[in-house]
Amino acid sequence: MFQLVSDQPLILARGLAKRFGDFTAVDGIDVSVAPGEAFGFLGPNGAGKSSTMRMISCVSLPTSGELRIFGMDPAVDGSAIRARLGVCPQLDNLDPDLSVRENLTTYARYFGLSRAEARRRADELLEFARLTEKAGSRVEPLSGGMKRRLTIARAMVNDPELVLLDEPTTGLDPQARHLLWERLFRLKQQGTTLVLTTHYMDEAEQLCDRLVVMDGGRIVAEGSPRALIETYSTAEVVELRFGQIRPADIVGKLEGIGERADPLPDRVLLYTADGDAAVAEVTRRGLQPSSVLVRRSTLEDVFLHLTGRTLVD
């Protein structure tokens, strides 16, 4: 009966566009994010992910289209919306001269927390970000992973209903990324609505319930990671390398094996429901690949299929 209120999307965009002069960074996208969702924008550099996130964060106004956050218009109620958001921008903007703790308490004060509340919240968040040991340290000498965790912790000071993370783990080493994913997963389990951008398909698969694939300012596909793979790829992919022979020259000989074959500069990708059967057929045709790898399909394959390009180059 009261579902109407709680089912209102936290983010609703219709024909949302951002232009810088003649250049169109975001080209009329439709997005809807429900409470409790973990939603992702997956796309390569320059796809328009940050431009979109900045509009959702109410720090950049849409050039055209409709945007509602918590049902409010950023052009009118920007400050009221920002009070309920947690924003982790692509570039860290921590205060390097301040201590880790001061970065949290200072930011908490921007949201109107009392000094006592700010201190209490900082303690909780230091614990959450596993930075309690570093509370008194200046920010400057911290590792990239620590700074990123601090930025995310800072985004949580106001207990936001919606957390926006622009490339949360870009540039981090694998260990730091896994720790961050684990922290974000905990937020997700607590029911916090997460919206993140990434150009890592494994990040999108790990964290997102639903995502859109962005390219050139447009959304080219939408769905859960599993649904996207089922729709745009096959269950398995065989990666074949042929030493000196150019992949483009060999594709013709692979015709009829699996659903389709994509030649990349250094290998051929063979999309098929059954990888082992496809490999057997390749061998039966007398082709001798220098290396063979059978793997599950990923979002990378989806992106490649949709755009003809790889995500990370």
Place this chain on the structure above:
Amino acid sequence: MAHPTVAVLERNLTVYRRVWRASVMSSFVLPVLFLLSIGLGVGGYVGEVGGVDYLAWIVPGVLAVTAFQMAVGECTYAVLGDFKWVRSYHAMRATPVAIRDMIAGWLLYILLRVEIAVVVFLGVTAAFGALRSPWALVTPLIAGLLALSVAAPVTAFAATIEHDTYFALLFRFVMIPSTLFAGVFFPVEQLPDVIKPLAYASPLWHAVELCRAATLGGAPPWPVLLHVAYLAAFAVAGLAWAGRAFRARLQD
């Protein structure tokens, strides 16, 4: 609930608490050294100016120029840096802090810094017996108004530029000439007629004359209200410019 302006002021004070040592020399020690070397040293040769000994004559000038130089100096690299490298204004932008809070919180911080330096300086000069009128007590107000009239446009300028080389121009063509020719060290009447208007145009000259009238107990060359209005006009125009500059920088 704390006002966002207060939160921004607190942030600036928190940063200052970490770096204050670097500014002790320029804020507190240099003005006094200046006073001693020029006031006593040069004063020994000059004797009296306008009927008072030279030290007492330049005290109000050095007081005003201290506020002036602090306002210019603190609002250059620090402001550009907070936009360009620290990006702390971008961080504030993602919170309920409004652009007017960023500017007000910054200028209040500058005001506080200037007032502390001016009051310390006033105490030292009082000990030298260089204050000749109880009106000297209003000099912190004049210095505060001067600081705002200078800090607001300089902050706007720093928020506008992309590169810190512009500051060299500001120092060379605005700050140093003002310091030298705005009646701090010698009366503006000594200047050639063609240069005098430049001195009158500088907010510093108006503050120097007001401060001098206050510490020596006389009347400034123009009506007090006119001097004050000139400074206030600079502050208001600077605030408007700063608002536009911050908005242009933070909003695309």
